[in-house]
Amino acid sequence: MSADPYEVLGVPRSATSDEIRKAYRKLAKAHHPDLNPGDKAAEERFKAAASAYDILNDPEKRRRFDAGEIDASGAERPQHQYYRSYAGGPQGEPYASDAGYADFLDDEALASILRGARRRGPLRGRDVGYRLRVDFLTAVNGGSARVMLPDGRSIEVAVPPGTEDGRTLRLKGEGEPGRDGGEPGDALVEIEVAPHKFFTREGDDIHLTLPVSLAEAVLGSEVPVPTPTGAVSMKLPKGANSGTKLRLRGKGAARREGGRGDEYVTLSIALPDKPDADLEAFVSGWAGAGYDPRGKLGL
Structure with a gap:
């Protein structure tokens, strides 16, 4: 189970978008695999921070997480309600307490429903965040650079002309694989522009x-x-x-x-x-x- 994204980023639930972004950038910079080669713990912390940022940086995803509609991985939470009945009681009769009520679903039945909900259809893979440092002139004029992925692969990233520090580029289909035939997520690459010696x-x-x-x-x-x-x-x-x-x-x-x-x-x-x-x-x-x-x- 994924950890609470607020706890992962170390921000309160009242955090602003800027506070969330600053917390993510700090963690991503500290634990990026390129800066910690061979450190599996740092790699996991980097992935966790990227996953948490994916939830909290998107206003709609954040709202849905806070409302309990999706979990910390972005997967849908099954929505269900409990029905209560009273043995022998007339329909609609008010009761002053819960005495004599029974849950309509027992634990085993509920678990079965939850398993079925998870098999309901294909699920899209999670988006994954990366940080890519590019030289000043590549950002100003446009060009390309390569970002290393935790699995050892590298992706060539097209850097649009005029790219500014902090801009995020989306690479379609380069995130985590989907489940049950779902499409993969995207790679979200945040650009860090290196300073120039005189510009x-x-x-x-x-x-x-x-x-x-x-x-x-x-x-x-x-x-x-x-x-x-x-x-x-x-x-x-x-x-x-x-x-x-x-x-x-x-x-x-x-x-x-x-x-x-x-x-x-x-x-x-x-x-x-x-x-x-x-x-x-x-x-x-x-x-x-x-x-x-x-x-x-x-x-």
Whole structure:
């Protein structure tokens, strides 16, 4: 018998959807088979957490579980009622107590009915949850990745363009097998997007801090800029400063409905790693040496 999903995830019955999701993600990350190779106990805890999340993450399944209509595995609970009769009593006669009543079904008959209910027809297999870490550019541009299953098989997952961290992909028929001829469940693959070494993402837009030389910033120039689809050339205006933000239209993350977001490039003036005598001589004789960069701060 499957354990109570609330107990498995360690949440109260009043838990919100966000609390349930956070609890599941924490357990899935701790007990994922990829992170615990050969650990059968961790594998079982991972499966239990996925099964519990499948029930509680679906509002209708959660309602039905709370109402006692399905059990913790998602299987239908037989609905029955007990009939009582009173030997020799006239039909409809009220009684002040249960004395003299008898259950219409005894234990053996009830067990037989329950067995018959379980054989009533084919049952669909349970959905199974997995977590898949993909690299940043695969999520932004689309691509594929493979997820390892507990039985040793691997499934290639098509990652749609613009996939965001936390998105769940459904793989039809890759869950647990059905019973009595029922169709298999699905695999629910939650995507975890790995961070990039210099790109960050906000919605469909990509952000980048770009180092530029003092000469490039002062004189203006064209410089190469990385984007998720490859480097492009960008023109810097004369007198560009650190913190200046420029936009590259259509160079952000792919959108589900088509097109792409934008890329925002923040300039950062970078001086040489080692002292430069020519630069020092120029700055020493610079006519604007009296410029106060902190004047606007009142310092």
